[in-house]
Amino acid sequence: MRALLFTLLCLVSGLMAGSAMAQEVNLPPELRIEPQSEFLTAWGPRVESEVFEYTTGGETFQGYLARNVNDETPRPAVLVVHEWWGLDDYARARADQLAALGFVALAVDMYGGGQVASHPDQAGEFSSQVMQDWPAARARFEAAMTQLREHPAVADTGMAAIGYCFGGRVVMNMALSGMPLEAAISFHGDPTPAVPTPGKFSGAVQIHTGGADSLVARESLAAMALALEAQGADVDVITYPQALHGFTNPGADALSEEHGLPVGYNAAADASSWQAALLLLDKTLNQ
Template sequence: MTVSKNLVYFDGETELEGLVVTPENAGQGPLPLVIISHPWLGIDDFVRDLGDKIAQMGYIVFAIDIYGKGVRGKQHSDGHRLKEPFKKDPSLLLRRLQLGYDQAMATPGIDPDKVLAIGHCFGGMCVLEMAKLVGKIEAIISVHGVVKEAVNAPGPYNCKKAFILNGAVDPLVDPGDLAVLQDELSKDNVDWTVINFGRGGHGFTNPHANGSVPGIEFDTVLNARTWAFITSCLEETLG
């Protein structure tokens, strides 16, 4: 069993609403922290389900809010609108990531030396950015993340480990950008792993990706493989 609660924090006068999920035994001692950076529709059922599954493994979860309290998408096309302000002003995105990280690190009961960040799609790009902003993250997991923006942002990467799960036929990821990312991680002495799922498009872990947009489709098999890999990464990194 887990316990979930919303937590309000601020970017100036803008209200943000993160999600904290803790296991029932959270009061028994410091626990590792897993930071979730949400996909481009915001903190939705996908994020809540992921947070619950991770907390059941014995970790404290904090899902940061990039968009603002109540700013959420209901359908795929909403993501373009929600993401646009952060494409126009990358400094806004970096500030929201830093604020979310700071709020997550203030969560009672966490072990500040055992921190991992995970994100899918837009969130996958965000955790790559976060790894450059802060120095306390042991590892990041980017799942079908859009890597181009992160590749073009200034480094260095400060995480110890990076796990990149990519769809080889993802229309939103150029193989050249992925190669640049690998070079950057190597240059910054990050212990990285990249998995290219040969039949994977974009959104292969998202049950709401129904193929209505070409190249963006849920895959039951790849979703199961991804979860198995995520659990392995959590155990290897956080214990």
């Protein structure tokens, strides 16, 4: 019985193959696809990166610029602001992702000299020093924006900024200060205001926060959203019920175990927030 079934299967396969070959042979010339057709040799994105230095206040900052070098058309730019650890591999990976999707992405260096903290105490010290001197923090961000606009791969259109944790606080405050951005997107960012004098902001602000985030006070988040709306921003706050602080970072669980931090990765919240951010970037930058 098995031998008969095998024979029948072979016959059916042979008939199907023979039919397919016959159809291929009988195709009219105008429907045949030549092996060297142009669309068969098209290339997808090839992301390359470079150190992107800029200076302000007599200090040099080392950002990370990522772009698709297979695309010769100037594209909109997105600034990525790192977590309190500094410009590390996670921030670079996000810049690479944006570059592969058609943006020119600059992961900025808010600490200077590309410094990266190795312990929460050091990270807290770095981030506090930046946010306690708001004029200097704004100058660092603005210097990166100004030089990025001059890059030949960047389109002469608006820019956007996204930030994580400390970086989320940075981009929310940049919007509150009236920085010329089309969109400011915060992921599990600290909503504490640092701007002494808010400025008008006509762009969109998207705030992604974890419902189980013990490091972000609900009252502070609501106050920041209201302050941004008062300056003209279109604000959208999205809460992920079971997500902890740092929910977008796949390395958050390891950091929690190593340092006893109340952080954790949440794949669903990560995917959902990233999709919402991309839709806003597309809407505001690609028109």
